[in-house]
Amino acid sequence: MSCINVNHLSKSYGSVNAVDDIVLSVNSGQVFGFLGPNGAGKSTTIKLLTTLIPPSSGSLSILGVDAVKNPLNVRHKIGVVLQQPSYEPTLTVEKSLDKYGMMWNVPKKIRKKRMEQLLQDFDLVEIRKKRNEDLSIGQRRRVQVAREFMHDMELLFLDEPTVGLDPSARRKLLDYLKNKVKTGLTIFYTTHILSEAEYLCDEIAIIDKGKIIAIDSPNALKSRFGKEKTIKIHLLETQSNISALLSGISDCKINFETGTNIIIHSEQSELVLLQVLKILNENNIQIEDLSAVPTNLEDIFLKMVKENASNN
Amino acid sequence: MHPIIRLVNRNLTISLNPGFLIWQVIFPLIYIFVAGYAYAPLINDVPFGGKDLDYPAFLASGMIGFNIMNSTLISGILIWNDRRHGMFEQIMSGPFTRSHYILSNICTIGIIGLVSASLIAVVGYPVFFESVEFSFITIPIIIFGAITGSILFGSLASIISTRIHSSEGFNVIINTVFLFFAFVSTAFYPADGAPEPLRTAFYLNPLTYLVDVIRAGIFGTITEFVIIEMIILVGIASVLFIIASKLLTKLDF
Numbered sequence: 001m002s003c004i005n006v007n008h009l010s011k012s013y014g015s016v017n018a019v020d021d022i023v024l025s026v027n028s029g030q031v032f033g034f035l036g037p038n039g040a041g042k043s044t045t046i047k048l049l050t051t052l053i054p055p056s057s058g059s060l061s062i063l064g065v066d067a068v069k070n071p072l073n074v075r076h077k078i079g080v081v082l083q084q085p086s087y088e089p090t091l092t093v094e095k096s097l098d099k100y101g102m103m104w105n106v107p108k109k110i111r112k113k114r115m116e117q118l119l120q121d122f123d124l125v126e127i128r129k130k131r132n133e134d135l136s137i138g139q140r141r142r143v144q145v146a147r148e149f150m151h152d153m154e155l156l157f158l159d160e161p162t163v164g165l166d167p168s169a170r171r172k173l174l175d176y177l178k179n180k181v182k183t184g185l186t187i188f189y190t191t192h193i194l195s196e197a198e199y200l201c202d203e204i205a206i207i208d209k210g211k212i213i214a215i216d217s218p219n220a221l222k223s224r225f226g227k228e229k230t231i232k233i234h235l236l237e238t239q240s241n242i243s244a245l246l247s248g249i250s251d252c253k254i255n256f257e258t259g260t261n262i263i264i265h266s267e268q269s270e271l272v273l274l275q276v277l278k279i280l281n282e283n284n285i286q287i288e289d290l291s292a293v294p295t296n297l298e299d300i301f302l303k304m305v306k307e308n309a310s311n312n
Numbered sequence: 313m314h315p316i317i318r319l320v321n322r323n324l325t326i327s328l329n330p331g332f333l334i335w336q337v338i339f340p341l342i343y344i345f346v347a348g349y350a351y352a353p354l355i356n357d358v359p360f361g362g363k364d365l366d367y368p369a370f371l372a373s374g375m376i377g378f379n380i381m382n383s384t385l386i387s388g389i390l391i392w393n394d395r396r397h398g399m400f401e402q403i404m405s406g407p408f409t410r411s412h413y414i415l416s417n418i419c420t421i422g423i424i425g426l427v428s429a430s431l432i433a434v435v436g437y438p439v440f441f442e443s444v445e446f447s448f449i450t451i452p453i454i455i456f457g458a459i460t461g462s463i464l465f466g467s468l469a470s471i472i473s474t475r476i477h478s479s480e481g482f483n484v485i486i487n488t489v490f491l492f493f494a495f496v497s498t499a500f501y502p503a504d505g506a507p508e509p510l511r512t513a514f515y516l517n518p519l520t521y522l523v524d525v526i527r528a529g530i531f532g533t534i535t536e537f538v539i540i541e542m543i544i545l546v547g548i549a550s551v552l553f554i555i556a557s558k559l560l561t562k563l564d565f
Binding site: 047050051052053072075076078080082084085086087088089090091095099102103104105 | 397
């Protein structure tokens, strides 16, 4: 069952189409990643989906509610962590959580229980009495994300929630989110950090210049767009004639760095590697290190955005 | 709990801190007990609505209006802080509408204005108790003045907070405007006897009407002119409230 249905949604500011005729469907109980370069339209899309701004055209259904006609009904059911920091400077961490729960009409007893749990889960116990204005950027971000779990929701929008977090806090948050999804929560997640998307997301959409250029699971995207593999060979000694020796190998692109490093890009990487090894062996050239770099989402993302730019 | 009540609760929690409360009481006390008694030998009885008031009593009653105006600065600061620290957008993505947000601000400043007026009335009571004439009409008039004045100045502070983008600009404009209101009014001195241009300027200032209405309520001197002042006060408060609401409705994310 899908909890977000977007049909030909557009948002224009004057002559600029920030979001251009996007069609999107997000299934319940999964993490949906929304990726794109700066200015691609990610934040505008989040603002449209969270009913902060109305669309210029198109229709939008969130959790079965028409979000254009009934934005308040939608907002009762969702949680939102926006990209920009949001906090009340004079409140302490625990007061921030409690007041946020109160704003969502969560009964006092439940608020107290949830607050204690969230202080633990987000490593906020030690700073619970500190005022928001005295926190570091990372601590403030953790409070901002933790605060959203004070209330019940069916769908959570997270707009680059790990900005400012150290690697350990980042991983902890991703694992926390994974566990929440297991309880039935759906997450709409935007990020610049593609390893995060790869780790967390069940499905990914890539947006560029306001248009969605791909939607699929990370693995499907890899097999569709990531056939080319990279092999790195580090030679024991500098070989001045290496370029000439390998020039006869077809179906690949070979780069040489400093006479000892060979980088091979090919869709037939296994066959090409065999040929390279054979040539090196025949010429008594010793290898110090060899590695195959798996295709990651970042490569695919960069490739797709580049291709989209050249197509335009 | 209604969304507006929840937002008022939140507004009061973040606005009312011990520093603000002390400032709200200490500042007027210095005016009343230091300036009031220091200037008393220089200023004879002040005529007001057919009564002769001594200067400390005149000043103490003026400080109620002055304090209401000062406390409503909170409205502007609230909106300013919410925009600056991302809470406006956060609240608007939650179970609230812009109308909830606007009305909660009005309720907040109404409550703070009333509490502020009550504080100064209690503190200033020993100063003006000899001339006080409370009745069934005068007390509602004081409450009316406190609420209308709060809405008026709160709306004005809200308008400024929606139009100014830098914190320096916001502070300079708010302080300049409120300084003008404070000293070009009848809060500290009577209009009678002031030079004609200054007297005219006094009556271009809504604080004059607020202070006059509060004084009339305290000293039981309700005249036709005071009723006209009440009508003017309602008119200005309504216009400013409508403008503030429109600007808040159009506020972009």
